């Protein structure tokens with residue numbers, strides 16, 4: 001399986017605090033059946049002031065440690081950007097590493113993993129999404145099922161759907177780890193075929209550990225193997241193929 005949203009890099013956000021913790025989490029990813037993971041640390045200005053530079057430095061450190069420890073996990077690198085006005089200059093300076101690419105209506109977009117605040121859908125989000133598209137960037141909305149605004153009113157998803165946004169459901173939500181409201185919205189999005197893929201959003205080995213195999217099994221039992229594989233293998237591969245030598249070329253399938 002391929003995980004496109006996780007916090008694996010040491011010491012730069014609320015994921016692992018050091019290399020030893022990061023390696024421990026990488027081993028948990030492998031034990032969960034994950035072969036490829038794109039590390040997506042937070043870029044949330046004023047809280048996690050990461051840039052392309054801070055992320056790539058931590059990424060290089062972890063890649064070396066993974067190689068030395070012979071952990072069979074291929075690592076890619078992107079970021080989870082928090083939606084706010086201050087993100088615009090960072091985007092203009094190309095300081096937000098992109099997740100991958102996605103073909104939509106004949107346009108080959110770069111894809112950015114975009115995080116909304118958990119308690120609401122900020123007014124003007126649709127304008128930011130439209131502005132991103134003018135810069136050839138398509139938003140993948142991180143864990144919409146955990147957003148209280150969407151939970152209260154699914155119609156708020158409509159402008160994001162109309163704009164062609166991609167949607168990442170968090171594996172733990174799918175199996176009930178973030179409560180009933182998140183699981184119900186995840187179920188609804190799965191049923192409506194609105195979910196693009198599942199990802200772990202793993203942060204640690206306790207409350208935020210990788211549960212992709214469990215979520216995959218849940219989808220397979222509710223629907224079928226084909227749908228489960230689409231969400232944990234085929235769509236992730238299509239999105240992040242260019243990050244990995246071993247997957248390159250699959251993005252065009």
Ligand SMILES: [Fe+2]
Nearest residue numbers: 005007080201
């Ligand atoms: Fe995250």
